[in-house]
Amino acid sequence: MNRFKTFYNISEVSYTKLNAIVHYFLMTDEISSIIALLKNRYLLFFVGRMSKLLFAFDYKDLFVVKYVDKTIKIHKEFLEVSSGVSLLELGNYTIKNGISGFEKIMTIPGNVGGSIINNASFLKQGINDNLLYLQVIDSMGNIKTIKKENMNISYRNVNFKEKNLFIYRAFFKINRNLRYQLYQNKKFAFSYRLSHQSSKLSFGSTFKNYKQFKAYELINKYINFRMQNGVNISIKHANFLEFSSNEDYINIVKIIERVQEVLYNKLGFYLESEIKIIY
Template sequence: MKIEKDICMKPFSNMKIGGIAKELIYIENEEELYKVFEMVDKYYLLGNGTNTLINDTKLDISFISLKKLNKIEKKEDKYIYVESGVDLTEFTEFMKKNNLGGLENITGIPGSIGGLINMNAGAYGTTIFDKVEKVRLFRKDLGIVEISKEELGLRYRSTLIKDNRWIVIGAYFRLDEGFDEEKSNDKIEKRKNNHPLEYPNLGSTFKNPENDFAARLISEASLKGYRIGDIEVSEKHPNFLVNKGNAKFCDVMKLIEHVKKVIKNKYDIELELELIIIGDDGKCFNY
């Protein structure tokens, strides 16, 4: 494993906010997972950081990355095994090259396979688990195990993996024959048109409440463009918060609280966080 000490976490969150962490540990093979959890106290498992807001003070936390586990392999029975550190974009390229499909709708989600599996990510009616059959995990109680998707408590943007902080090592996919390039490109276009990709952001801030859309509620409450310091409710997609310069962690927290309060007062709806927030003490909100 490779360990970097006193590392600035700003580049590791897609919001480009983050303080100095005790260490960042890169796992280089799965056996190292047995060792690492004996070494660390407070830790956070980091994928691509596209859903993670990091406090900008001193962080007494060991960040653990599986980015170096990044193989895609064809296995028997037409399974494709994808390690957790692979980007969805790389996996999409693989599917295109090998003419395999079924996940075109989620093209362009900027996460790692580990991050996507952990929170059951999805878009346009498809979720990553639509084509996953089982997941290879590290559990502190059992070590390395393989668990079928039926046993993973799948629900909207959540899984038992997330509830229990299990570590995704990789996933076995069974894909359809034929990659629909037009559908995939269409989703990339839609993202460019609908998401404020020109600014650092973490995707959707809040989960959609039942039978409604957080973006619609925020927009109707006239919160588009509402700004505290350098953090702003996006005009383009009101469920996104965008960093317009040098936004501070405390301002993001104030803005999240403000939006929640306005929505609660106006609609009596309690918005639930989709993004994950890491406090300076290693405690995570929405975990």
């Protein structure tokens, strides 16, 4: 399936539903289409669910590609998962098959590819914990294998030596656990999220935490405003910005920058944004 659009409003498929028009958009489950575009030297921007991506423009000459293949296969010793699978789908599938390692992170609203890039984790369970290797496509359209030990994995970030790689498939070690226990873990993760985090529309955590302090503590202590037009700093968790899907991206960018500026003036450093902002 190839769904190709021009002058496409990304709000139709993004998690936040915020308006932004891109020149070209392709939604596909055919890897051959992506390879053909790369071999023809198109510069592509790959997205997952866009839960951590803020398009801060009305229109941009960007070619956005969303891979939606849903393959999950259990082999004898490893699990093969397409980057277009959501963490929720992966969690449900692995619980059913008695495989552990995904039952807490399934509460994160992202896909496998974007979650690997962001090194997503929740309640001490990380998407990259059981990762063995990745199959990627480089900017020339060649399929390559990258072992976990050759990836530079850090807090909310993964760096590859080569730039602009598309994660095509991920291969994970299989650890088994009782299904009953996995359901319990899932239930706990969902209820923990519900009680500690805002259930309104957001990008999740706005700023990265640091070893010495949590971003929400600094915001609670030093920020004396709570709102920028329709965007609110969450009362439940101050590192979450709440907004509605018809919000103007400018107001989200403004409040992020205002918080950074106030904290810089008070503390002398910028809080790094966890949201990837594309200007």
